[in-house]
Amino acid sequence: MKKTGETPQFSQPATFMRAPLVGLDDIKPGMTVISGAPHSMRDRFGERYGPRGIRDSSMPIADKLRNAAEQGVVDLSTGKTLLPPSETRLVDVGDFNMYPADVMKTTEGIAGGVAEVVGRGGFSVCLGGDHYVGYPSCLGYTRALREAQPNAKVGYIHIDGHLDFADGYGPYGKYMNGTNARRISELDAIVPSSMVFIGIQGPCYLDQVEDIRRLGGTIFTSEDIEEMGPEAVARRAGELAMKGCDYIYMSFDIDVIDAGFSEGTGSVTMGAMTPRTLFKLLGPLSEIPIGSMDLVETSPPLDPTSRTPRMAAEALLKLIAPKIFDIH
Numbered sequence: 062m063k064k065t066g067e068t069p070q071f072s073q074p075a076t077f078m079r080a081p082l083v084g085l086d087d088i089k090p091g092m093t094v095i096s097g098a099p100h101s102m103r104d105r106f107g108e109r110y111g112p113r114g115i116r117d118s119s120m121p122i123a124d125k126l127r128n129a130a131e132q133g134v135v136d137l138s139t140g141k142t143l144l145p146p147s148e149t150r151l152v153d154v155g156d157f158n159m160y161p162a163d164v165m166k167t168t169e170g171i172a173g174g175v176a177e178v179v180g181r182g183g184f185s186v187c188l189g190g191d192h193y194v195g196y197p198s199c200l201g202y203t204r205a206l207r208e209a210q211p212n213a214k215v216g217y218i219h220i221d222g223h224l225d226f227a228d229g230y231g232p233y234g235k236y237m238n239g240t241n242a243r244r245i246s247e248l249d250a251i252v253p254s255s256m257v258f259i260g261i262q263g264p265c266y267l268d269q270v271e272d273i274r275r276l277g278g279t280i281f282t283s284e285d286i287e288e289m290g291p292e293a294v295a296r297r298a299g300e301l302a303m304k305g306c307d308y309i310y311m312s313f314d315i316d317v318i319d320a321g322f323s324e325g326t327g328s329v330t331m332g333a334m335t336p337r338t339l340f341k342l343l344g345p346l347s348e349i350p351i352g353s354m355d356l357v358e359t360s361p362p363l364d365p366t367s368r369t370p371r372m373a374a375e376a377l378l379k380l381i382a383p384k385i386f387d388i389h
Contacts, residue, residue, distance in 0.1 A: 075116040076153035077188075078378070078385075079123040083152045085174075090182025092149070093384045097156035098171045098198070098355075100190040101327070102164065102237060107360030108327050112156060112188040114361030114370035115377070122374060133386075139344070144387040151385040154178070157187075164236050168197040175201025179353060180208065184384060186377065189357030191327055192225055192238040195312035196245055202310055202353035203250035215352065216255035216302030217245060220342075221314035222262040222330035224280070226269040238327070238358075241312070246276065253278060255306050257298045259342070260286065260317035262333040283317075283333050291338050295345035308352035313380075315359050315373050323372055325364025336372055343379045354380070 076082050077095040088094055097112030126134060126145065133144035157174040160166040171187065175198050178185040187198040199217075206213050219225070225242040229235045236244070246253045254277030262283045273280060279301050286294050302309045320329035322336050334342075359373045382388065 075113065075120065077116050077374070078119045078151060079127070080151040080153045081149060083154060085154060085177050085181065088152065088154070088178060088181040088183045092183045093151045093186060093381050094178045094183035095151070095153040095186050095188065096174055096178065097188045098159065098190040098194040099156055100159050100161075100167055100171070100194055102161075102191065102193070102233065106327075107325075107362040108189060108191040108358055109159075110361045111190055111357070111359035111370070111373075114325075114367070115188050115356070115359055115373045116153070118367060118370040119374040119378070121371075122378060133389075142389045143382060144389065146385070146387050151381075152183075164193075168200070168236065171197035172201035172204065175353065176205040177201075179205035184351075184381075185353040186381065187353075187355040189355060189359075192221070192241050192312070192314050192357045193236065194241075194357050195225075195355045196236070196241040198353070198355040199245045199251075199310045199312070200248060203248050206308065206352065207250055210307070213250055213308065214252050214255075214306045215248075215250045216252055216304070216306035216309045217242075217257065218298055218302050218309055218311045218346070218351075219256065219258045219314075220260055220311070220317050221258065222260060222283075222316045222333050223314070223328060224258055224261060224265055224269045224273065225314075226273055227266065243272075245310075245312075251310075252304075252306050255302050255304050257281070257302045259294060259298055260334055262317075262330045286334055286338060286342065291334075291342035292345050295342050299346065299349035303349070308350055311346070311351050311354040311380075313354060313356045313376070315356070315369060315376070318372065323364075323369045325360050325362075325367075325369030326358045327360050327363075328358065339376060340379055343376060347380045347383055351380075
């Protein structure tokens with residue numbers, strides 16, 4: 062992240078938070094590594110522009126922090142001050158190769174890229190793309206993790222308005238954005254009973270609900286969050302996802318936010334949580350041992366106001382702040 066200079070936000074290469082654009086060989090252990098997976102195969106197109114939109118929307122946030130220089134910025138709700146670190150902790154490796162006509166080749170392109178990041182000691186943050194991206198991202202993470210720790214167990218937190226636990230879906234088959242959580246549940250390193258779904262809204266397919274419960278997973282609806290409080294749900298989700306596990310994989314779909322606030326997404330939700338509730342949820346979640354994550358379903362073409370990609374950028378920053386800043 063640049064700390065000096067007068068570069069306007071609309072110039073220079075777009076990377077998340079103006080992080081240095083690097084190659085995989087430049088990744089060092091402990092770095093948070095942003096990558097993009099501009100993949101979409103659905104009827105409401107636009108998610109393929111999500112990685113670019115999130116990066117663009119992070120630029121004003123980066124400039125605000127840059128202008129604060131060594132003093133940092135203070136979060137008045139928590140009393141915490143974010144200070145720029147002395148060493149580079151955040152980098153961007155650009156987008157992985159996508160193959161629009163070959164979903165399995167795309168799957169390997171994402172999984173192979175994430176595995177490279179994780180294998181070099183990086184904390185992988187893969188920007189989608191539609192929610193299918195979550196499966197190859199988690200596949201790459203668990204593949205690299207099992208190479209280093211053959212017996213490692215991974216819990217799963219799914220922040221979304223939908224379960225995405227179908228075994229197949231119409232002409233799209235078993236590998237699409239409504240089946241990603243089901244495919245993740247089948248990975249050897251994943252503990253199905255430690256899968257936690259947060260923010261589920263509206264009518265759900267009964268077979269998906271029954272399958273999750275049969276496997277021992279937990280579902281928190283948007284109503285649960287309202288009744289229990291987002292902080293309590295976050296703490297309980299962390300406990301459940303870590304039960305019998307060493308690490309957690311997080312998949313974060315921006316459509317967990319009510320469409321009245323966030324229309325730029327492929328699958329809108331009504332009566333879902335507000336941005337304020339989401340940010341209260343993310344604070345405690347940023348403190349649990351997440352090993353890798355994705356952020357998906359941002360569709361800039363569907364939101365001419367750019368609120369949705371800006372919200373995605375700020376939500377991601379909330380989650381990774383402890384990893385990339387000095388906090389006092």
